Structures are given as C-alpha cells and as structure tokens.
Amino acid sequence: MRVERKQSVVLVPFLLQGHLTPMLQLGSLLHSQGFSVIVAHTPHNAPNYSNHPQFVFHSMDDGLQGIDMSFPSLVHINCMNKNCKEPLRNYLVSMMEEEGDQLACIIYDNIMFFVDDVATQLRLPSIVLRTYSAAYLHSMLTILQQPEKYFPFEDSQLLDPLPELHPLRFKDIPITTVNNTVQAPLLEFSRSMSDIGSSVATIWNTMQDLENSLLLRLQEHYKVPFFPIGPFHKMVPVASSTSILQEDNSCIDWLDRQAPNSVLYVSLGSLVRIDDKELIETAWGLANSDQPFLWVIRPGSVYGFQCAEALPDGYEEMVGERGRIVKWAPQKQVLAHPAVAGFFTHCGWNSTLESILEEVPLICRPFLADQPVNARYLSQIYKAGFELEAIERTVIEKTIRKLMLSEEGKDVKKRVVDMKQNIVAAMQIDGTSHKNLNDLVDFISALPSRLALPMPVVGAIMSSNHIASKCIIES
Numbered sequence: 001m002r003v004e005r006k007q008s009v010v011l012v013p014f015l016l017q018g019h020l021t022p023m024l025q026l027g028s029l030l031h032s033q034g035f036s037v038i039v040a041h042t043p044h045n046a047p048n049y050s051n052h053p054q055f056v057f058h059s060m061d062d063g064l065q066g067i068d069m070s071f072p073s074l075v076h077i078n079c080m081n082k083n084c085k086e087p088l089r090n091y092l093v094s095m096m097e098e099e100g101d102q103l104a105c106i107i108y109d110n111i112m113f114f115v116d117d118v119a120t121q122l123r124l125p126s127i128v129l130r131t132y133s134a135a136y137l138h139s140m141l142t143i144l145q146q147p148e149k150y151f152p153f154e155d156s157q158l159l160d161p162l163p164e165l166h167p168l169r170f171k172d173i174p175i176t177t178v179n180n181t182v183q184a185p186l187l188e189f190s191r192s193m194s195d196i197g198s199s200v201a202t203i204w205n206t207m208q209d210l211e212n213s214l215l216l217r218l219q220e221h222y223k224v225p226f227f228p229i230g231p232f233h234k235m236v237p238v239a240s241s242t243s244i245l246q247e248d249n250s251c252i253d254w255l256d257r258q259a260p261n262s263v264l265y266v267s268l269g270s271l272v273r274i275d276d277k278e279l280i281e282t283a284w285g286l287a288n289s290d291q292p293f294l295w296v297i298r299p300g301s302v303y304g305f306q307c308a309e310a311l312p313d314g315y316e317e318m319v320g321e322r323g324r325i326v327k328w329a330p331q332k333q334v335l336a337h338p339a340v341a342g343f344f345t346h347c348g349w350n351s352t353l354e355s356i357l358e359e360v361p362l363i364c365r366p367f368l369a370d371q372p373v374n375a376r377y378l379s380q381i382y383k384a385g386f387e388l389e390a391i392e393r394t395v396i397e398k399t400i401r402k403l404m405l406s407e408e409g410k411d412v413k414k415r416v417v418d419m420k421q422n423i424v425a426a427m428q429i430d431g432t433s434h435k436n437l438n439d440l441v442d443f444i445s446a447l448p449s450r451l452a453l454p455m456p457v458v459g460a461i462m463s464s465n466h467i468a469s470k471c472i473i474e475s
C-alpha cells in the first residue's frame with residue numbers, strides 16, 4: 001500500500017531513451033513509496049506526460065532548439081549542462097519558496113552533471129543515478145586514473161587482454177578513440193560523468209547479487225551510500241510506457257503466429273548507427289540462418305538511408321513470412337513473448353536486463369560506451385550469450401545457429417535462466433534490491449532539510465547574472 005510521505009523529489013533525466021527510461025522507472029518506484037515526483041527535463045525527447053499522470057513535469061530551456069540531438073555530440077552535451085543551470089535553479093528556487101521543506105532531494109542522471117553545482121548552491125541534497133552496470137564504471141574509473149597506460153595503443157594490441165580489467169581487451173575499452181587514442185575533451189567529459197561532486201549517494205539500476213564485489217570497490221572510492229535497486233523495469237509496481245518512438249505493435253500478432261522458442265529478435269537500441277555494409281551482412285546472415293526473425297531497423301540508424309531501403313532489392317519478399325522488419329518494437333513485450341528464443345543486441349544495459357529477465361540468451365554486437373563491457377561480461381563471465389566475432393554474413397549465420405540450435409546454445413540458455421532466478425531473488429521481500437529500496441526510502445526521508453542551512457544563498461543566486469555564460473550553437 002502506498003504511504004503518503006508529503007516529500008517531493010526532483011528528477012533530472014538525460015534525453016536519450018536508454019537514460020530516460022530508467023529515470024522514469026525510478027520515478028515510478030519512488031512514487032509508489034509515497035514521494036511526489038517532479039521531472040525536470042529538456043525539450044528534446046520530452047517524456048509523454050499522459051503516460052505518467054502521477055508526475056509533475058517541468059520543461060527546462062536548454063538553448064538547443066533546432067539542433068539534431070538524436071546522437072548528441074560532446075559539444076551539445078556540455079552546452080546543455082551549461083544552459084540548463086539557470087532554468088533549473090530558478091525553478092527550484094520557486095519550488096522551495098512554495099513547498100517549504102518538502103523538497104527532499106534532487107536525483108540526476110550522471111550525464112546531467114550541472115545539477116550538482118545547482119544543488120550545492122541551493123544547499124539541496126543531490127543523488128546520482130547510474131543507468132549502467134558497475135562493471136562499466138569500474139573500468140572507466142580504472143582507465144581515467146592512468147589514461148597514459150591505455151592510450152595510444154596499436155591495432156596489433158586490440159585483442160590483448162587487460163588483466164586488471166579482466167575480461168576486457170584493448171578493443172573493449174569503453175571510451176571512444178580516434179586513431180586508437182583518446183581526445184582530451186572526451187577524457188574531461190568522462191571524468192565529469194563519473195564524478196559525483198558533493199552528491200550524497202548513488203542509485204544503481206543493477207543488483208548487488210550480480211555485481212557485489214565491483215560495487216564494493218566503487219563504494220570505497222566514492223565513500224557515499226550506494227543503492228543498487230535494479231532491475232527497475234521489474235521493480236516498478238505498474239509499468240508505464242517510456243518509449244519516445246511509436247511502437248509497432250503489429251509485430252506481436254506476427255510473433256503469435258510463430259512456433260514457441262523459434263524467433264531471433266534483432267535490435268541495436270535507440271542510438272547506434274551502422275553502415276549499409278553491416279546492414280547487408282546482417283540481412284544475409286539472418287536470411288541464411290533459416291531462423292524466423294523480428295528485426296528493428298530504426299529510422300536514421302543506417303548512415304545515408306532513411307530506413308530499410310538500404311536492404312538488398314526484394315529482400316523482404318524473399319524472406320517472406322519468416323522475417324518481420326519494424327521501425328520500433330514494444331521490446332519488453334517482444335522479449336516476454338514465448339516465440340522469442342534469442343536476442344541479437346548491442347548490449348545496452350536496459351536491453352541486457354530486459355533480456356535476462358525474460359530468460360532470452362544473447363548474441364552480442366556492441367558498439368560504444370558501456371556496450372563492449374556488457375558484451376564481455378555477458379559472453380565471458382556470465383556466459384549468457386555469444387559474442388559476434390566478425391560482421392560477416394557467414395559468421396552471423398553460424399552464431400545464430402549456435403545460439404538457436406546447438407548444445408552450446410542450450411547451455412547459454414541455462415545460464416540465463418540461473419541469472420534470472422538470482423535477480424528475481426534480489427527482488428523478493430528479503431532480497432537485496434528490495435531491502436536497498438527500503439533503505440533508499442529511509443535515506444531520502446531522513447535527509448536534512450535545507451531550511452536548517454543558511455538561506456542567503458537563494459537571494460544571491462537569483463540576482464547573479466547567468467545569461468552572459470549561455471552557450472549558443474547554430475543549428
């Protein structure tokens with residue numbers, strides 16, 4: 001039963017789908033625990049308010065109107081972090097005046113690192129949300145401590161192991177490189193993202209049972225309470241749609257017509273783009289595998305093409321009823337469908353958790369950020385999937401058959417079922433995620449009210465001139 005707490009929390013998500021979803025899910029979790037939830041978001045990819053009538057929404061002007069933010073650059077992200085300071089500060093100040101001491105804290109996606117400055121100035125407690133695995137942040141921090149040890153590297157080193165980051169290799173370093181070296185602005189951004197400033201805690205969409213030793217190591221570094229309360233999408237009492245793109249539900253009818261445990265689901269998430277060569281190799285790999293498949297080709301996800309027109313001529317007619325291509329799928333429903341037997345994925349953290357919780361083993365084709373780390377852990381440590389060794393039609397065909405038809409594939413399926421059972425145990429009343437959620441609720445409820453702290457800060461902030469520092473980008 002929901003206990004009304006009279007306290008509110010402000011959430012600041014980052015605009016990409018893979019970040020927005022866990023923040024809104026966290027909002028639902030906190031709302032179910034009695035908090036009022038206010039979501040302060042940027043205009044691009046604004047959440048659909050009608051899907052979350054229980055939240056209050058506030059749109060902050062990020063000064064980036066007219067800019068294509070489907071794959072935001074560092075310049076855009078840094079600009080957003082600069083431009084949102086004043087709107088957020090003004091909004092919080094007016095809220096604080098109206099709500100008195102009921103505003104408990106502000107929770108922000110670590111890419112929106114400007115929030116820490118604003119919270120510190122207003123003497124408002126802030127908490128960081130980590131939307132990815134502990135393994136990713138651990139590898140990132142290790143590299144940031146001594147970047148010269150990793151960069152630059154030679155092509156010949158790509159498959160060399162990094163023993164201190166086992167099971168990663170140079171190839172899996174989760175920081176994008178140019179000519180095998182890292183650019184200074186990206187290092188700086190990675191530091192800002194991993195830093196917590198004066199935030200008082202971090203919340204994780206992961207599970208203690210899965211990543212305990214890495215979480216402990218990270219906690220030693222950050223020295224604030226950690227609340228791993230994942231998997232969010234299963235912890236929420238009622239799931240609301242968080243999708244930015246329109247889901248094509250007709251693929252569920254198609255799945256209904258397929259045999260149980262027969263379909264490969266293919267999706268590379270909300271951000272990744274591939275070239276037409278990779279699209280064609282994937283297309284033939286899928287066709288030649290002879291397995292039914294449901295393939296998401298997101299508009300704009302193939303360089304130089306709008307959508308699926310980059311496919312070989314007559315491809316869809318050739319695969320016929322055995323293949324179904326959509327622009328965007330209701331992914332959680334797809335993975336939960338009894339017809340689905342495998343997931344060809346980029347290994348985004350949301351997709352990873354969604355797949356495991358539906359007992360669907362994976363073929364890992366990672367691209368950037370946390371994806372290579374997730375892929376290595378999935379294939380080498382958890383043994384819940386196979387890594388795709390090369391983007392070639394014969395390799396793709398072979399890997400699909402291995403996952404769907406072989407004894408090795410059955411072993412991988414067993415490992416996924418075991419993983420799921422451990423995660424489900426964490427969600428039970430006496431499980432770690434459940435207990436950590438209760439601790440988080442107590443922690444937020446007991447945070448000191450800012451009214452106990454000096455107040456002149458508010459006046460000083462209102463009168464200072466922030467307009468001069470606004471970052472402007474031509475569209």
Ligand code: UDX
Binds near residue numbers: 021349
């Ligand atoms: C990005 C990064 O790529 C990822 O590595 C990081 O962990 C989070 O940010 P994204 O590409 O969006 O994530 O991948 P992922 O984290 O897997 O999130 C994708 C979300 O979109 C999932 O929740 C998935 O269910 C949803 N989705 C995807 C759909 O609803 N329909 C689709 O057709 C495809």
